[in-house]
Amino acid sequence: xxxxxxxxxxxxxxxxxxxxxxxxxxxxxxxxxxxxxxxxxxxxxxxxxxxxxxxxxxxxxxxxxxxxxxxxxxxxxxxxxxxxxxxxxxxxxxxxxxxxxxxxxxxxxxxxxxxxxxxxxxxxxxxxxxxxxxxxxxxxxxxxxxxxxxxxxxxxxxxxxxxxxxxxxxxxxxxxxxxxxxxxxxxxxxxxxxxxxxxxxxxxxxxxxxxxxxxxxxxxxxxxxxxxxxxxxxxxxxxxxxxxxxxxxxxxxxxxxxxxxxxxxxxxxxxxxxxxxxxxxxxxxxxxxxxxxxxxxxxxxxxxxxxxxxxxxxxxxxxxxxxxxxxxxxxxxxxxxxxxxxxxxxxxxxxxxxxxxxxxxxxxxxxxxxxxxxxxxxxxxxxxxxxxxxxxxxxxxxxxxxxxxxxxxxxxxxxxxxxxxxxxxxxxxxxxxxxxxxxxxxxxxxxxxxxxxxxxxxxxxxxxxxxxxxxxxxxxxxxxxxxxxxxxxxxxxxxxxxxxxxxxxxxxxxxxxxxxxxxxxxxxxxxxxxxxxxxxxxxxxxxxxxxxxxxxxxxxxxxxxxxxxxxxxxxxxxxxxxxxxxxxxxxxxxxxxxxxxxxxxxxxxxxxxxxxxxxxxxxxxxxxxxxxxxxxxxxxxxxxxxxxxxxxxxxxxxxxxxxxxxxxxxxxxxxxxxxxxxxxxxxxxxxxxxxxxxxxxxxxxxxxxxxxxxxxxxxxxxxxxxxxxxxxxxxxxxxxxxxxxxxxxxxxxxxxxxxxxxxxxxxxxxxxxxxxxxxxxxxxxxxxxxxxxxxxxxxxxxxxxxxxxxxxxxxxxxxxxxxxxxxxxxxxxxxxxxxxxxxxxxxxxxxxxxxxxxxxxxxxxxxxxxxxxxxxxxxxxxxxxxxxxxxxxxxxxxxxxxxxxxxxxxxxxxxx
Numbered sequence: 001x002x003x004x005x006x007x008x009x010x011x012x013x014x015x016x017x018x019x020x021x022x023x024x025x026x027x028x029x030x031x032x033x034x035x036x037x038x039x040x041x042x043x044x045x046x047x048x049x050x051x052x053x054x055x056x057x058x059x060x061x062x063x064x065x066x067x068x069x070x071x072x073x074x075x076x077x078x079x080x081x082x083x084x085x086x087x088x089x090x091x092x093x094x095x096x097x098x099x100x101x102x103x104x105x106x107x108x109x110x111x112x113x114x115x116x117x118x119x120x121x122x123x124x125x126x127x128x129x130x131x132x133x134x135x136x137x138x139x140x141x142x143x144x145x146x147x148x149x150x151x152x153x154x155x156x157x158x159x160x161x162x163x164x165x166x167x168x169x170x171x172x173x174x175x176x177x178x179x180x181x182x183x184x185x186x187x188x189x190x191x192x193x194x195x196x197x198x199x200x201x202x203x204x205x206x207x208x209x210x211x212x213x214x215x216x217x218x219x220x221x222x223x224x225x226x227x228x229x230x231x232x233x234x235x236x237x238x239x240x241x242x243x244x245x246x247x248x249x250x251x252x253x254x255x256x257x258x259x260x261x262x263x264x265x266x267x268x269x270x271x272x273x274x275x276x277x278x279x280x281x282x283x284x285x286x287x288x289x290x291x292x293x294x295x296x297x298x299x300x301x302x303x304x305x306x307x308x309x310x311x312x313x314x315x316x317x318x319x320x321x322x323x324x325x326x327x328x329x330x331x332x333x334x335x336x337x338x339x340x341x342x343x344x345x346x347x348x349x350x351x352x353x354x355x356x357x358x359x360x361x362x363x364x365x366x367x368x369x370x371x372x373x374x375x376x377x378x379x380x381x382x383x384x385x386x387x388x389x390x391x392x393x394x395x396x397x398x399x400x401x402x403x404x405x406x407x408x409x410x411x412x413x414x415x416x417x418x419x420x421x422x423x424x425x426x427x428x429x430x431x432x433x434x435x436x437x438x439x440x441x442x443x444x445x446x447x448x449x450x451x452x453x454x455x456x457x458x459x460x461x462x463x464x465x466x467x468x469x470x471x472x473x474x475x476x477x478x479x480x481x482x483x484x485x486x487x488x489x490x491x492x493x494x495x496x497x498x499x500x501x502x503x504x505x506x507x508x509x510x511x512x513x514x515x516x517x518x519x520x521x522x523x524x525x526x527x528x529x530x531x532x533x534x535x536x537x538x539x540x541x542x543x544x545x546x547x548x549x550x551x552x553x554x555x556x557x558x559x560x561x562x563x564x565x566x567x568x569x570x571x572x573x574x575x576x577x578x579x580x581x582x583x584x585x586x587x588x589x590x591x592x593x594x595x596x597x598x599x600x601x602x603x604x605x606x607x608x609x610x611x612x613x614x615x616x617x618x619x620x621x622x623x624x625x626x627x628x629x630x631x632x633x634x635x636x637x638x639x640x641x642x643x644x645x646x647x648x649x650x651x652x653x654x655x656x657x658x659x660x661x662x663x664x665x666x667x668x669x670x671x672x673x674x675x676x677x678x679x680x681x682x683x684x685x686x687x688x689x690x691x692x693x694x695x696x697x698x699x700x701x702x703x704x705x706x707x708x709x710x711x712x713x714x715x716x717x718x719x720x721x722x723x724x725x726x727x728x729x730x731x732x733x734x735x736x737x738x739x740x741x742x743x744x745x746x747x748x749x750x751x752x753x754x755x756x757x758x759x760x761x762x763x764x765x766x767x768x769x770x771x772x773x774x775x776x777x778x779x780x781x782x783x784x785x786x787x788x789x790x791x792x793x794x795x796x797x798x799x800x801x802x803x804x805x806x807x808x809x810x811x812x813x814x815x816x817x818x819x820x821x822x823x824x825x826x827x828x829x830x831x832x833x834x835x836x837x838x839x840x841x842x843x844x845x846x847x848x849x850x851x852x853x854x855x856x857x858x859x860x861x862x863x864x865x866x867x868x869x870x871x872x873x874x875x876x877x878x879x880x881x882x883x884x885x886x887x888x889x890x891x892x893x894x895x896x897x898x899x900x901x902x903x904x905x906x907x908x909x910x911x912x
Contacts, residue, residue: 030058030153038160044168045079051164052081055157059150061140062122066161069097069133077116078134078165088116096135101127102151104144128154130162187211187286189223193246193271193279197222201281210265210288212258223284226265228256239267246271246279252289264293315411316394320374322404324350336394336412363389374398374406385413393417436498436513444469444479447508456498456513458489470511474498479509486516560894563805610770611649613678613701614638620656620676628664631671639678643701646770647747655743658736659705659763666709666761675706681766691721691741692750692766700749700766711757720753786901789814791838791908796826796854797870798846802893806841806870809897810904823849827857834862839888839904844871844879852879855886866907870895 037054041047052064065080067090075096077088093110094101103109103125112119124145126138136158140146146154181188187207191198199220208214211226218225229236235253242249248270255265266289272281310317310330316337319327329344337344338360339353351371358365365388377384377398387393395411430437436453440446446465449457457473459465471477474487477500489496497520501512617638628634645652656676663674681702683694694700712720721741744751748768755761793815797803800821807817815838820826823846830837840858844851851869858867866888882890888907891900 027149027153027156030054031156033058034157034160038164044164044171048079048161048164048168049081051157051161052079055138055154056081059126059138059140059146059153060142061124061126061138061145063117063137063139065137066130066165067096067135067137069135075135079168084117088114090114090117090137096127096137097129097133100129100151100155101125102146102148103127104146106139126151126154128158130158132162134158134162134165136161184285189218189284189286190272191223191282191284193282198243198282207286210257210286211255226255228254228262239269242269243282246282252293264289266292315409318344318350318406318408318410320350320406320408322406326350326353327405333410336410361389365389372396374408375400377408378406383409383411436511438465438470438511438513439508440470440479440511441508442479444471446470453511453513456489456515474500486520609649610644610646613643613645613652613703613767616649616653616656617676617678617703619653620660624657624660627661628674629669631669632664632667633673634660635673635675637675637677641680643678643680644770645701645747645767647767651743652767655740655765656703656705658740659765662736663705663707663709663761663763666707666711668709670708672708674708675704677704677706678702679704680769689750689752689766690717692745692748694750694766699769701769703765703767705763705765706760708760711759712753712755712761713757717753717755721751786898786905787814788901788905788908791815791904792836793817793904794826794829794837794840795819796823796840796842796846797821798823798843802843806895806897806900810841810901813901815904823851823854827854827861830858830865831861834865837862837865838908839866839868841868841870841900841904844869844882850879852881856881859886866904868900868903868907870900 033054034051037050038047041050048066052066056062056064063081063083065084066078067075068078070076070089073092073095075090075092077084077086077090079086091113093112101109105123106112106119106125107123121141122139123143124140126136126146128136128138128151130136136154138146138150138154181204184204185206187210188202188204189200189207190202191200200218200223203215203218207218211218227236235251238249239251239253241247242251249268251267251269253265253267254262256262266287268285270283271279272283274280310328313330314332316333316335317328317330318333319329321327326344326346326348328346334344337354337357339356340360341356342348342353344353354372358370369386369388377396378400383395383397385393386396392412392414395413396409398406398408400406431450431452433450434452436450436456438446438449438453438457446468449462449465451462454460454462454465457465457468457470459468469479471479471481473490475490477485477487481500481502483500483502486497486499489498496515496517499514499516501514503510503512617636620636621634624634660674660676667674679702681700682698683696683700686696687694721737741751744765744767750766752764752766753761754764788810791814793810795803795806795810795817797806797819798821800819803819803821807819810817818829820829823842826840826842827849830840840854840862842851842854846854849857851871855867855869858865867886868889868891869882869887870891870893889900889903891903
């Protein structure tokens with residue numbers, strides 16, 4: 001019994017051992033089948049799927065899958081035998097990662113759910129944690145489908161599945177990484193770090209594009225061929241040290257492409273380690289940073305300039321964080337608002353710095369200054385003027401940045417306010433200035449002006465002047481004219497003369513206007529007076545030269561004309577001789593007038609009288625004499641009407657003579673006729689002539705001098721009456737017509753010229769007719785008989801010829817005449833018997849005693865004797881002793897004997 005029992009136990013033990021051996025063999029065979037499926041596939045993912053399919057087959061299961069946790073009891077299918085899609089979600093009723101489970105009825109464990117898997121037909125489940133957040137899940141429809149050996153196999157396959165999943169995932173990641181590197185826009189280069197040369201073993205297409213080299217050209221070479229960085233540059237030394245140590249780092253280097261073109265290369269270097277933590281490779285990523293570097297350089301330059309400007313600016317500048325911390329404060333901020341304790345340091349609080357500044361002020365500030373409201377200032381936008389207790393004024397402005405920080409500006413306008421006050425004072429002074437002052441642009445457009453300029457330019461007010469061009473207010477003015485210049489105001493106002501000065505500035509051109517009308521008028525007056533003085537001085541000089549000649553010549557004329565008068569009075573003289581004597585008298589009178597013209601050159605005015613222009617025309621042939629060639633004829637048409645003018649007949653005769661001679665010169669040696677005609681003319685409208693103005697309605701005598709000469713060129717006509725202008729060249733003085741113009745203007749007359757080349761010239765002289773009374777216009781042909789019988793006359797003249805002529809004429813009138821050549825003898829005779837003399841006729845310029853002295857003596861010794869002074873220089877005499885109360889008459893030589901006799905007759909008592 002005992003042996004049987006032992007045998008039975010031995011057999012049981014043997015059977016157990018065989019069962020264990022069989023189970024182990026089965027488990028091993030199943031495990032080997034799973035390993036073979038995993039390792040024989042083309043890639044880890046396919047092998048893992050094959051492993052799960054073998055496991056389903058060997059365990060007679062329906063599904064097998066590997067799930068990973070996504071939070072709590074929720075999991076996601078990573079891979080399955082093909083029955084459940086990857087990514088499907090399964091929610092366990094327990095944690096699937098803590099321990100292995102073999103559930104015969106999965107529904108007994110709790111509620112299972114999935115978005116892709118139905119648990120209604122499933123009953124058995126094996127849960128084998130694979131490490132971490134991975135679990136192997138095997139499902140079957142049969143209840144209690146899995147034995148202990150099945151659970152053991154699942155626990156051994158679970159780590160294999162997890163490793164297969166990690167391999168598959170790594171392969172996917174590596175494939176993704178390779179595709180990413182290959183398609184990256186950044187250059188990738190991988191070098192072998194196990195050799196000192198560290199040759200390139202891989203470059204991607206982006207590296208080829210960046211460097212310009214193909215992969216074939218660079219593989220096997222060290223990457224230093226790209227560098228353009230100086231050997232001693234800190235960045236290159238840092239890179240070399242990092243490569244030597246197989247380290248990691250980021251670098252910015254100057255590189256060059258195959259073409260030689262330089263570029264900035266941003267390089268990132270990192271090592272790759274194997275399972276033994278040994279560096280096997282170095283990977284470098286490369287990016288063209290040229291644009292970025294240039295932008296950073298530009299930004300840095302701008303920032304540097306901005307910071308320099310902010311430091312240099314006189315405006316206080318402050319950047320404050322939203323919480324009140326100081327980011328930046330420039331030097332002006334520290335200077336304008338000093339905080340001695342904190343100094344506006346970066347990171348300090350604004351409120352502390354501001355309080356430090358306010359405490360140093362002489363008195364407490366206004367409420368708004370105690371805690372400035374930057375947010376409100378930023379919302380307002382515009383600058384606000386703020387006054388501080390220390391007397392300073394600031395314009396403050398704030399703006400808010402995107403990050404909430406405040407940028408605050410403060411401009412010190414204290415000096416500006418002072419300047420503003422000064423400017424207002426200056427503007428007031430400028431506006432009160434008598435000179436017109438305006439600011440104009442380059443085109444002359446008015447930008448601003450003072451009140452004086454408004455009036456001088458003829459505007460209503462300052463506003464109406466703005467924008468107008470000042471040159472348009474003047475005649476011939478330009479915005480860029482040379483100044484100072486004097487210009488005339490345009491318009492209907494009385495002509496004004498303004499002095500214009502232009503001074504360019506960077507703000508425009510300053511225009512200064514000064515009314516010089518009165519000054520110019522005074523200058524013209526002074527100039528005229530100066531010219532008159534010069535003329536007077538010249539006349540005086542000439543008169544001094546001519547006075548002596550005129551005196552002697554008048555004495556000669558007195559003898560000639562007196563003798564001619566005596567011949568005419570002699571009844572025994574033949575009538576023909578009497579005519580000759582009359583012509584001698586006429587020539588003598590003309591000669592006397594010429595002498596008087598010489599004397600008038602030293603005087604201010606000349607004696608004018610009324611005369612008939614017909615006389616001036618009819619005297620011309622005698623005055624012309626033989627000065628006209630034989631083939632030229634002078635025709636005079638004086639007309640029947642008496643045309644009386646006021647003036648000097650001798651002057652007008654000289655003008656007409658000069659114009660006839662000009663006509664003769666214009667005709668040259670050619671035959672022809674010179675025609676003088678006289679008529680009346682009354683213009684209907686006022687016209688400006690070549691000389692003078694014809695007034696509408698005024699009655700004129702018109703003298704026309706017409707020749708048949710060569711005519712005058714049109715260019716010469718405007719200058720014809722200018723002094724020293726002549727069309728005769730060296731033969732002319734250029735004074736004849738200029739003098740004529742002056743004399744005609746003095747008569748308030750005019751001259752007109754009409755000339756045609758090759759046909760001749762017509763000179764028209766217009767002389768205003770005199771207004772005559774009816775009595776003056778009647779002719780008085782009766783001569784009054786003169787009788788000096790019963791008178792005793794004393795004639796004194798150092799020229800015996802003159803004395804004899806006077807004596808003979810006066811004796812012919814019935815007087816007894818005594819002559820005396822020495823005035824001292826005459827003075828003695830008067831003193832001895834003053835009552836024996838009826839009248840004294842004396843010359844003025846005499847040796848020993850002149851006429852003035854003789855008059856004075858006579859008035860003393862013979863106060864009742866009438867005195868007549870006859871002198872060759874009567875027009876020049878200024879002796880006060882020859883005043884009307886001292887003498888009865890003053891006569892010029894050659895004396896009109898009849899007028900002298902009439903004056904003596906009228907002066908003697910009882911002869912009226």
